Amino acid sequence: MNVDGNSFTDAYDDKVRPIMDKIDQIRSLLSTNNDGVTFPNVVVVGDQSSGKSTLLEALSLVELPKGSGIVTRCPLVLRLRRSNRRQVYRILENNKKDVLDETQLDILKYIEEETKKIAGSNKNVVDTLIELLVEDPNVRDLTVVDLPGIARNPIGDQPKDIHQQTTKLIKKFISQEGSVILCVFPANVDIATVESFTLAREFDPDGVRTIGVITKSDLATNNETLIQQLLMEKEDVFKLTLGFVAVRNRSTDERISLVEARQREKDFFQSHSVLPVVGWDCLGIEALINRLANLYSDRVKEIFPKMRNDIQKKMKEVREQLSNYPADLDTPAARLAKYYELAEFYVENMLKIRFSSSYDNKHTSMINTLHNKFAKYNDIVNSFTKELFTTSYHEKVRLAIASCVGEQLPNFLPHPILKRLIGDKLDQLWKITDILINECYHLAEKLLLDQNLDEHKGHVLLMKLIPAFRNVVSLYLKEKNQLAHHQLQEMIRLEKHDPYTMHNSYLEKLNEFQTNMKAHEASKSTVKNSSPPEIKFREDDDELMFKSAREIEQTTREMLFSIYAYWKVLVKRFMDYTALTLRAGCDFDVCTGIKERLRHIPMEQCDFVDSYLAEDASTLRKRKQLQQTKERLEKVDAILGGRASIDTIGNYSFIDMNPFDNDSMMTLDKFEQNINTSSSTATSTAAAIVDTTKK
Numbered sequence: 001m002n003v004d005g006n007s008f009t010d011a012y013d014d015k016v017r018p019i020m021d022k023i024d025q026i027r028s029l030l031s032t033n034n035d036g037v038t039f040p041n042v043v044v045v046g047d048q049s050s051g052k053s054t055l056l057e058a059l060s061l062v063e064l065p066k067g068s069g070i071v072t073r074c075p076l077v078l079r080l081r082r083s084n085r086r087q088v089y090r091i092l093e094n095n096k097k098d099v100l101d102e103t104q105l106d107i108l109k110y111i112e113e114e115t116k117k118i119a120g121s122n123k124n125v126v127d128t129l130i131e132l133l134v135e136d137p138n139v140r141d142l143t144v145v146d147l148p149g150i151a152r153n154p155i156g157d158q159p160k161d162i163h164q165q166t167t168k169l170i171k172k173f174i175s176q177e178g179s180v181i182l183c184v185f186p187a188n189v190d191i192a193t194v195e196s197f198t199l200a201r202e203f204d205p206d207g208v209r210t211i212g213v214i215t216k217s218d219l220a221t222n223n224e225t226l227i228q229q230l231l232m233e234k235e236d237v238f239k240l241t242l243g244f245v246a247v248r249n250r251s252t253d254e255r256i257s258l259v260e261a262r263q264r265e266k267d268f269f270q271s272h273s274v275l276p277v278v279g280w281d282c283l284g285i286e287a288l289i290n291r292l293a294n295l296y297s298d299r300v301k302e303i304f305p306k307m308r309n310d311i312q313k314k315m316k317e318v319r320e321q322l323s324n325y326p327a328d329l330d331t332p333a334a335r336l337a338k339y340y341e342l343a344e345f346y347v348e349n350m351l352k353i354r355f356s357s358s359y360d361n362k363h364t365s366m367i368n369t370l371h372n373k374f375a376k377y378n379d380i381v382n383s384f385t386k387e388l389f390t391t392s393y394h395e396k397v398r399l400a401i402a403s404c405v406g407e408q409l410p411n412f413l414p415h416p417i418l419k420r421l422i423g424d425k426l427d428q429l430w431k432i433t434d435i436l437i438n439e440c441y442h443l444a445e446k447l448l449l450d451q452n453l454d455e456h457k458g459h460v461l462l463m464k465l466i467p468a469f470r471n472v473v474s475l476y477l478k479e480k481n482q483l484a485h486h487q488l489q490e491m492i493r494l495e496k497h498d499p500y501t502m503h504n505s506y507l508e509k510l511n512e513f514q515t516n517m518k519a520h521e522a523s524k525s526t527v528k529n530s531s532p533p534e535i536k537f538r539e540d541d542d543e544l545m546f547k548s549a550r551e552i553e554q555t556t557r558e559m560l561f562s563i564y565a566y567w568k569v570l571v572k573r574f575m576d577y578t579a580l581t582l583r584a585g586c587d588f589d590v591c592t593g594i595k596e597r598l599r600h601i602p603m604e605q606c607d608f609v610d611s612y613l614a615e616d617a618s619t620l621r622k623r624k625q626l627q628q629t630k631e632r633l634e635k636v637d638a639i640l641g642g643r644a645s646i647d648t649i650g651n652y653s654f655i656d657m658n659p660f661d662n663d664s665m666m667t668l669d670k671f672e673q674n675i676n677t678s679s680s681t682a683t684s685t686a687a688a689i690v691d692t693t694k695k
Contacts, residue, residue: 023039023040026640042179046183072147077143118130148169206241212245245288347598366587370440436668443586460619483585505565
């Protein structure tokens with residue numbers, strides 16, 4: 001049976017050995033932190049003086065530092081490999097091996113001296129590795145990591161944060177998915193108080209890669225408790241998927257060899273009451289070695305394909321990053337050509353696409369958004385029109401006319417009054433137009449600048465230029481905003497200069513009012529039972545204006561009709577021009593204008609392109625690092641058998657626009673809320689007039 005068992009073990013190890021050899025080859029080429037590759041390890045964790053080091057001695061057949069307090073102060077990695085003869089090596093950088101001759105060198109003292117070199121003479125812990133390769137006929141193929149014991153309270157000259165230091169280092173290793181966690185605790189300690197299990201469950205909640213090791217079995221206070229823990233049959237017993245193994249190793253002060261200690265352990269369990277109940281599968285260092293080796297081998301075979309995929313994925317990422325570091329930008333002409341290429345890409349692929357209605361299937365097009373704003377603008381302007389129907393406005397007109405009686409011939413409308421009242425309405429119109437302009441350009445700026453740049457972050461040169469490009473966009477939109485204000489404000493100024501129109505609708509409305517007024521006056525003198533003359537108007541507002549003013553005195557009424565007729569003409573031409581101006585400035589002309597602005601920058605600022613695209617030391621260093629990483633990953637892939645902001649530019653300053661932080665900016669919705677009361681009053685008055693007329 002023994003021979004068959006060894007034959008099976010040898011055959012199993014021979015199948016896994018080629019994979020492990022490849023993993024050993026790539027360990028020195030890869031960094032777990034930098035390359036994100038998971039290596040299979042057996043990580044040994046436990047409290048101080050829990051028997052970790054003596055357990056590792058039994059596993060590796062290497063004398064290790066032992067004692068009270070923190071003896072292990074840096075991770076000790078032991079690569080155990082079965083071989084025909086015994087030999088120990090120190091693994092150096094680039095996977096070089098330095099032979100340690102055990103006949104001439106005390107390995108225990110060597111490890112202690114190396115620990116002092118790495119961690120210093122203090123009692124702190126560090127994460128720098130000491131790595132040994134142990135070849136021996138009596139070991140199984142494993143890679144074991146010994147970590148500092150968990151120190152709850154600082155003792156003597158230990159650092160005050162020693163608990164944080166030790167647990168942080170342990171978490172770093174047991175968090176790796178490829179690791180098997182060996183939680184070590186002595187038999188005379190209540191398992192409920194063992195912190196290593198708490199840490200293990202944090203990263204292995206289902207216990208699928210954790211084995212419990214009960215050391216110092218000769219010190220167990222209750223053999224029945226030991227049996228129940230190994231069997232894990234009772235509900236109140238701590239359970240692990242991979243179970244527990246009990247061992248008895250030599251103590252710190254015992255002067256017997258590792259071979260003698262292993263034989264003594266066999267004799268101890270042979271006569272122990274636990275053996276008939278649990279069997280040899282849960283007892284002794286050999287049971288632990290076999291369980292670990294089989295589990296470790298399974299983990300190696302499981303992780304190996306993932307490791308190859310991770311390497312190839314990482315290699316693809318590095319190649320893509322390298323492609324974003326073009327090597328031919330060593331002349332001003334090359335840099336200028338690259339600048340124009342990137343500016344074109346930015347406008348065509350990052351700006352223009354955002355004006356489409358379906359660029360992300362979530363947002364409407366800019367032109368549709370503007371149309372909705374214009375509709376809101378139109379509603380508010382209509383509320384200004386309805387103000388003309390109110391008795392308060394009629395009284396305002398009457399008083400204005402009364403204030404200039406005698407200044408001109410009777411029966412003539414006072415032109416200065418008409419001009420002033422039209423001017424008041426134009427002030428209203430400009431106020432809301434000013435809000436509309438700012439809101440539309442704010443929306444355009446938000447659309448162009450409030451975007452996720454993650455998909456482009458690998459494009460190094462583009463990302464260097466993005467802050468400057470964004471400043472150009474902000475400045476361009478600010479200038480267009482100012483231009484729109486100037487153009488529309490000039491229209492308001494011309495309207496205020498002197499009311500004038502060549503549009504026939506002005507006279508047509510006045511004639512319509514006069515005709516209907518005559519009909520209304522005639523109806524007053526007709527017989528009561530006769531039908532009143534039919535009054536027709538082209539627009540509902542015309543009818544409301546007429547019915548609200550027909551009963552007031554003639555001069556005021558005629559002035560109101562003139563104001564209303566001219567206001568209607570004025571509003572139509574101004575609102576159309578406003579909409580056309582904003583559609584062009586916030587949509588149609590934006591990308592063309594920004595592209596043109598970007599193309600002119602190198603001509604206006606001679607050192608602009610070089611300040612961004614000339615290679616600096618950082619860029620050169622990054623390219624070199626990426627090239628080295630690429631070559632390193634290609635070597636690894638071959639081994640594994642894989643398939644072959646900126647506010648200033650030079651001396652030129654850009655203005656920080658802070659485009660989206662102005663919560664107090666007036667919007668059309670806010671303005672509409674502010675005039676709701678007066679609008680409601682005007683509507684109620686107009687409705688009352690209509691109801692009275694119907695009655």
